Amino acid sequence: MxxxxxxxxxxxxxxxxxxxxxxxxxxxxxxxxxxxxxxxxxxxxxxxxxxxxxxxxxxxxxxxxxxxxxxxxxxxxxxxxxxxxxxxxxxxxxxxxxxxxxxxxxxxxxxQPRRLPGDMGSPGNLLYLRTVADADRLRSLLDTATRFVVIGGGFIGLEAAAVLRAHGKQVTVVEMADRLLNRVAGSELGDFYLDAHRRRGVGFRLGRSVTALTTGATGDAVGVVLDGGETLACDAVVAGVGVVxxxxxxxxxxxxxxxxxxxxxxxxxxxxxxxxxxxxxxxxxxxxxxxxxxxxxxxxxxxxxxxxxxxCGRTEPYTAVPWFWSNQGTLRLQTAGLHAGATRRILRGDPRTENFSVIYLRENTLTAVEAMNRPADFATARTLLAAGAELVGPATAVADPDIPLADALAVPATTT
Ligand SMILES: Cc1cc2nc3c(=O)[nH]c(=O)nc-3n(C[C@H](O)[C@H](O)[C@H](O)COP(=O)(O)OP(=O)(O)OC[C@H]3O[C@@H](n4cnc5c(N)ncnc54)[C@H](O)[C@@H]3O)c2cc1C
The missing domain is CATH 3.50.50.60 (FAD/NAD(P)-binding domain)
Known part of the structure; x- marks a missing residue:
């Protein structure tokens, strides 16, 4: 062998x-x-x-x-x-x-994408988005479909919603939780995306589950039935409800x-x-x-x-700082670190300007940064996270978007 x-x-x-x-x-x-x-x-x-x-x-x-x-x-x-x-x-x-x-x-x-229960009868216009073949199927529907329902208010669902709006489609996002990005980001970011996408014409149903799809004569889904009884008329359904x-x-x-x-x-x-x-x-x-x-x-x-x-016989442990990005039209998010376990968070800038960051700390130690259209905050945060930076002055300095992050957070002398 x-x-x-x-x-x-x-x-x-x-x-x-x-x-x-x-x-x-x-x-x-x-x-x-x-x-x-x-x-x-x-x-x-x-x-x-x-x-x-x-x-x-x-x-x-x-x-x-x-x-x-x-x-x-x-x-x-x-x-x-x-x-x-x-x-x-x-x-x-x-x-x-x-x-x-x-x-x-x-x-x-x-x-692989988590499937809806029983694929809700497997209508031909129910799509998931993982492979290039999936994306091609979705693209092929753009010529004929006008009303899209996106099931799942995570990153993939929101990115798809942004692109579908850019194609001029009518889009409604259905999310089971009471806020967007429930599993992967803090509430400031979830609330921000809700407002920002609403401003761009996306409709939302939060705290709602999909119970069934209704189908028309061709077998395609024509309606998305929500708990509570509402039915959203649709020409296509995109499901982004996590992975298995x-x-x-x-x-x-x-x-x-x-x-x-x-x-x-x-x-x-x-x-x-x-x-x-x-x-x-x-x-x-x-x-x-x-x-x-x-x-x-x-x-x-x-x-x-x-x-x-x-x-190859080398012992190199995994220590890299986690980072991630999500582009939703003009909303360019970059995150660094892990927000779970943080005990404090500081909003840096005004979300209504679509230019802000959320800084996460455990006690005084920096644990994560979510930077919306602020690439400099992201770049600085990656360096500071790798070095184990801490809050050195008042939290108001971190909250002020005009003060460089590196001036408000610093690496303790013992770890440099
Ligand atoms: C639509 C979309 C948008 C995304 N956007 C972002 C983003 O903006 N930023 C970001 O950081 N991440 C993003 N991600 C996540 C990122 O793409 C994944 O985390 C990354 O691709 C994981 O890589 P992987 O190699 O582990 O798995 P995959 O990319 O899933 O590759 C696994 C491959 O293995 C194949 N395979 C599975 N089982 C077998 C088998 N038994 N035999 C042979 N082949 C097999 C699968 O078919 C697949 O091709 C996105 C993901 C998707 C789907």
């Missing part, structure tokens, strides 16, 4: 392959991805690609020449469905009957699992010959208490680098 088999052709899988070669790994590297194209960027699918501003050719993470030059064998259009492992390595089989052996296995299987992870390979391999492959800070799973990275993982982070799931490009890339280093 020789070489590394990477299962999953997304952001993390591509980075593990590149990372292995960057470390001088000279054994075979094979990447198997179930989609029909080599690894590509997902973020534009709900932004510029959906807007029609970015061509499909520009989505690719690396070109074919790169994989050829680095001697990385990329197998697309088939899934690894079976795998087994022993002390020295293992084997895997794909749905189309190929068999691979490996000394190391890297799982980078990502996540497929446990089947982890189960076959006997890996520790908790709605994600459990890894340590070196991206090692419970088997010494298997690493994992990206959206499929549940793992520790120095900024978090307990294990967390991070669903972002930054996490996929940083953790994949750690996984590649581990395979």
């Amino acid at each position: 020789t070489g590394t088999l990477i299962v999953g052709g997304g952001q993390a899988g591509a980075q593990i392959a590149a990372g292995l070669r960057d470390h001088g790994y000279d054994r075979p590297v094979t990447l198997v991805g179930s989609e029909h194209i080599p690894p590509y960027q997902r973020p534009p699918l709900s932004k510029d690609y959906l807007l029609g501003k970015l061509p499909a050719a520009k989505l690719a993470l690396r070109n074919e020449q790169y994989y050829a030059r680095k001697d990385i064998d990329v197998v697309t259009g088939t899934s690894v469905t079976e795998a087994g492992i022993g002390d020295d390595g293992g084997w895997a089989r794909t749905a189309d009957g190929r068999r691979f052996t490996f000394e190391y296995l890297a799982l980078a299987t990502g996540a 992870r497929d446990p089947r390979l982890a189960e076959q391999l006997g890996l520790a699992w908790d709605n994600g492959v459990i890894v340590d800070r070196y991206a090692r799973t419970s088997h010494p010959r298997v690493v994992a990275a990206g959206d499929c993982v549940l793992g520790p982070h120095p900024a978090a208490t307990g294990r967390i799931r991070l669903e972002s490009v930054q996490n996929a890339v940083a953790q994949a680098k750690v996984a590649a280093a581990t395979i």
Whole structure:
């Protein structure tokens, strides 16, 4: 048995392959991805690609020449469905009957959209947004559909809503919680997005669940029925209600699992010959208490680098500061750090100007920044978070958007 088999052709899988070669790994590297194209960027699918501003050719993470030059064998259009492992390595089989052996296995299987219960009867105009094929289906509806209902007020739902409005569509977002971004951001940001999208003509139903879809003569959904009885007329429905992870390979391999492959800070799973990275993982982070799931490009890339280093026998723990971005028309959000566990937050600027930040502290220690159209706050925050900065003066200095963040927060002398 020789070489590394990477299962999953997304952001993390591509980075593990590149990372292995960057470390001088000279054994075979094979990447198997179930989609029909080599690894590509997902973020534009709900932004510029959906807007029609970015061509499909520009989505690719690396070109074919790169994989050829680095001697990385990329197998697309088939899934690894079976795998087994022993002390020295293992084997895997794909749905189309190929068999691979490996000394190391890297799982980078990502996540899949959480489906609505029973897919609500599976009408043809109910869409999810994860793959380029999903985005193409949504784009193909833009010619005919006028009224869109977006189920889910998270980042993907709001980004889709912004693009659909830019295409001149009528858009209503239905969110089960009482506020937007309930799971992933603080209330200031959720409240801000509600106002900002309303100003741009998006309708909202908060605190409402979808109980059914009504269908017309063609079988397509024509109405979204909410608890309480209201029915929203629609030509298409986009669901962005979170993601789930497929446990089947982890189960076959006997890996520790908790709605994600459990890894340590070196991206090692419970088997010494298997690493994992990206959206499929549940793992520790120095900024978090307990294990967390991070669903972002930054996490996929940083953790994949750690996984590649581990395979190459290096011990490089995952310490990178988490960061994320979301573009919703002119609303450009950048976040750094983790807001969960903060004990104080300071609003920096006026949300009505669409130019503000929210600063999160645990006691006096900076834990996260959400920066809306304030790239300088974001850039400074990343540096300060990495260094362990603290509030050094009055909170009013942090709240003042005209005072640079670096003047209001500083790194304690003992940690510099
Ligand atoms: C529409 C959209 C917008 C986003 N916008 C942002 C953003 O603005 N900023 C940000 O930071 N993040 C964003 N994200 C999240 C980010 O794209 C993900 O966190 C990142 O792609 C995770 O990478 P991954 O490699 O772990 O998983 P994925 O990208 O999901 O890749 C996993 C791949 O593995 C394949 N696979 C699964 N099982 C198997 C198997 N058994 N055999 C073979 N192949 C398999 C899957 O088909 C998939 O191609 C967005 C995601 C989406 C969907």
